[in-house]
Amino acid sequence: MNLELFIAKRIHFGGNKGEKRASSPAIKIAIAGVAIGLAAMILALSIVIGFKTEVRNKVVGFGSHIQISNLSNNSTYETQSVCVSPELINQLEHIEGIKHVETFATKPGIIKTDSAFQGIILKGIGKDYDWGFFKQNMIAGSIIDPNDTIHVNQAILSKNISNKLNLKTGDSFLCYFIGDNVRFRKFYITGIYSTNFEDYDKLFVVTDIDLIRKLNNWEQDEASGIELLVKDYNKLDEIQQAVFVEMMSYRDRKDNTFLTRSIKEMNPMIFNWLDLLDMNVIVIIVLMFLISVFTMISGLLIIILERTNMIGMLKTLGARNYSIRKTFLYISSFLILKGLFWGNIIAIAILIIQKHFGLIKLDPDTYYVSEMPVDINILYILLINLGTLLLSMLMMIGPSYLIARISPAKSIRFE
Numbered sequence: 563m564n565l566e567l568f569i570a571k572r573i574h575f576g577g578n579k580g581e582k583r584a585s586s587p588a589i590k591i592a593i594a595g596v597a598i599g600l601a602a603m604i605l606a607l608s609i610v611i612g613f614k615t616e617v618r619n620k621v622v623g624f625g626s627h628i629q630i631s632n633l634s635n636n637s638t639y640e641t642q643s644v645c646v647s648p649e650l651i652n653q654l655e656h657i658e659g660i661k662h663v664e665t666f667a668t669k670p671g672i673i674k675t676d677s678a679f680q681g682i683i684l685k686g687i688g689k690d691y692d693w694g695f696f697k698q699n700m701i702a703g704s705i706i707d708p709n710d711t712i713h714v715n716q717a718i719l720s721k722n723i724s725n726k727l728n729l730k731t732g733d734s735f736l737c738y739f740i741g742d743n744v745r746f747r748k749f750y751i752t753g754i755y756s757t758n759f760e761d762y763d764k765l766f767v768v769t770d771i772d773l774i775r776k777l778n779n780w781e782q783d784e785a786s787g788i789e790l791l792v793k794d795y796n797k798l799d800e801i802q803q804a805v806f807v808e809m810m811s812y813r814d815r816k817d818n819t820f821l822t823r824s825i826k827e828m829n830p831m832i833f834n835w836l837d838l839l840d841m842n843v844i845v846i847i848v849l850m851f852l853i854s855v856f857t858m859i860s861g862l863l864i865i866i867l868e869r870t871n872m873i874g875m876l877k878t879l880g881a882r883n884y885s886i887r888k889t890f891l892y893i894s895s896f897l898i899l900k901g902l903f904w905g906n907i908i909a910i911a912i913l914i915i916q917k918h919f920g921l922i923k924l925d926p927d928t929y930y931v932s933e934m935p936v937d938i939n940i941l942y943i944l945l946i947n948l949g950t951l952l953l954s955m956l957m958m959i960g961p962s963y964l965i966a967r968i969s970p971a972k973s974i975r976f977e
Contacts (some may be wrong), residue, residue, distance in 0.1 A: 570892030595857025596901025599850040604909035623695030631787030645814035645850040686771030703731035706719030715744035720763040758926035886962035
């Protein structure tokens with residue numbers, strides 16, 4: 563039988579009713595310190611991962627993971643076309659890690675109503691478009707239907723634009739295009755979306771790619787570029803490099819060369835900002851861990867002082883310092899595990915409530931989301947628990963050496 567574990571259980575849990583336990587207010591504070599520290603670490607990590615995922619998905623929703631366009635394009639949305647053949651689409655679809663391939667076209671325009679006007683970017687999409695992102699963010703109406711022959715020039719626009727121009731589903735509007743000659747087209751609104759990502763919401767109106775081809779006098783196989791979605795975002799850089807190599811020597815039928823960019827290269831400021839959030843999480847985790855360890859060390863020292871008389875008796879009976887230290891480390895582990903238990907209960911309860919009820923609201927103009935996003939990742943929670951337990955136990959080894967300095971003769975008389 564493990565004698566040290568037996569003694570530790572008797573000290574911590576108490577063997578008989580009314581027997582003294584290691585449960586002074588200081589010990590309870592130590593447990594609370596571990597619980598609060600762990601809860602704060604789990605919440606910080608879950609919130610930041612949830613926030614980064616939410617913002618990243620919105621940027622990807624408007625621009626995909628990887629974009630292939632004409633090398634001669636500048637930074638404007640008035641693009642030079644490329645010719646996209648079925649063979650090229652098939653070639654890209656067979657690159658490892660690619661989930662979906664679609665063509666797109668963009669064209670700047672100005673929406674004018676009787677009372678206001680708004681500069682916008684028309685994004686033309688084809689039948690190959692993945693509507694998953696916009697379907698999740700539709701607040702009225704529906705996506706455009708290319709097979710609808712009654713309503714021509716269908717479009718969906720954002721809540722931001724519709725509020726500014728006082729438009730709603732079922733309405734129509736005129737969009738003007740500035741070039742050598744001013745032209746206009748009448749659009750029919752089939753739906754309104756809202757992503758709370760104002761930088762894009764105030765710009766993009768989605769319509770059929772064939773309309774932009776007609777406006778630009780492009781042929782049926784011409785487009786502004788190709789958008790690619792990947793299966794695993796964590797492998798984005800690796801997949802983008804593979805696509806870059808594939809397209810580096812490719813020429814279309816008009817001898818155009820291609821430029822391959824990832825969403826991170828197209829939006830460096832946003833993704834650099836998101837990367838900075840990782841540093842905030844690291845700082846919070848380190849601070850919370852130090853607080854937890856400090857309270858646990860204080861608790862262990864108090865237990866040792868409370869049991870000084872018992873330590874002296876054990877030494878008198880022949881117990882070695884190592885054995886006594888081991889006993890008190892067992893007690894520390896009981897306290898840490900109890901703190902971890904309550905910390906997990908607190909953190910997971912808060913995360914589940916926020917995920918399902920969204921009680922904590924945010925300003926979408928500042929944070930791009932209307933409520934605090936959370937990501938409940940069981941693996942990360944287990945790793946935080948395991949890391950906290952192991953590091954806390956390692957930090958307890960140092961204070962336990964205080965036992966070696968306790969003299970049996972003096973400790974037995976200790977009150």
